Amino acid sequence: MTTKSTTTIDKIIENLIRIHPLLTKNLNRSIRTKTNLNPGSLFILGILNRNEMLSMSEIGCKLSMPKPHVTAQVDKLIAEGMVERLFDPNDRRIINIKMTEKGKNDFHQIKMEISTELRQNLKKLEEIKLEELLASTTQVRTLLSEIMTDNSANTGTCNKI
Amino acid sequence: MTTKSTTTIDKIIENLIRIHPLLTKNLNRSIRTKTNLNPGSLFILGILNRNEMLSMSEIGCKLSMPKPHVTAQVDKLIAEGMVERLFDPNDRRIINIKMTEKGKNDFHQIKMEISTELRQNLKKLEEIKLEELLASTTQVRTLLSEIMTDNSANTGTCNKI
DNA sequence: CAAAATGGTTACAAAAGTATAACTATTTAT
DNA sequence: ATAAATAGTTATACTTTTGTAACCATTTTG
Secondary structure, eight states: OOOHHHHHHHHHHHHHHHHHHHHHHHHHHHHHHHOSSSOOOOOHHHHTTSSSSSEEEHHHHTOOHHHHHHHHHHHHHHTTTSSSEEEOOTTTTOOEEEEHHHHHHHHHHHHHHHHEEEEHHHHOOOOHHHHHHHHHHHHHHHHHHHHOOOOOOSOOOOOOO | OOHHHHHHHHHHHHHHHHHHHHHHHIIIIHHHHSSSSOOHHHHHHHHHHTTTTEEEEHHHHHOOHHHHHHHHHHHHHHHHTTTEEOOOOSOOOOOOEEEHHHHHHHHHHHHHHHHHHHHHHHSSSSSHHHHHHHHHHHHHHHHHHHHOOOOOSSSSSSOOO
């Protein structure tokens, strides 16, 4: 049993290690050529898009991004009018970040743009394949999200997510 | 049908866009802290590990990596004794790159090291979930590999893969 | 209240990746 | 045979990301 589990896990990891560069090369290049944002700030938009409001530290924790980098990226997003700072009345040290309506619209648009090639290629697949791929990617995303716990790459202690 | 396809594709893309930072943050950090290589050179090892021999240009094409960067990364791998240069007798312009035995062993070892946390977390899942995840990751990897055609980010023309 | 911890910013250095142009050597095309 | 194209390297500048330390403001702890 142990042996079998380990083998399965090894194969999963091998798959993930091979998926990684495929996504990196495809998405990062599109982000660079088609938007005036960088992967890091798009990652921030991504988690803000499904979290409503997060503090600077929480952003850093969720993305394993050093705090100074979070500051820089959020500054950029604020300059673009895509997010806003909200001061926490209960703890005045905390600065919460929230997407603006413009941010939500822009983000949706950006996602469409950076995925045009991918979309074109996916269109070549049969409907059945697409349904399968949807199920697969959903499972991978869900399980990875669950598994990837707070790994505190941040300076300072990382809060639980 | 078209509508349905598009929706499916949108969801797939949404999943991929969300999987991307999860892998990036987890793997890249491990690569940095646990090896003396960088993600780029590990990507090169990855494709050499399953291609036996590739020219510099082919490496650049497969990874959408600019040629000067390929040169730099391969230099580093040669310094580590993990790959070797082979001159092509038929076309003396071409330099083929091949993994050494040491490279294969080191690469296997490195993959184990950078995935320890991932492995620990995967162990928490039930056997059934693991089997499902293996099937899912395999499908995602396979279809993405098929789909991600040569996208010639390289300077100069990119050969077909 | 004083000391320690936390949240965030600033400043700075360094690594990693990207982009471009110029260059050599070799091969292909006209 | 000359010109054009290809494979690869070198050099250089730039962007993105990471890491570290110092710092301020605020909150928590003793």
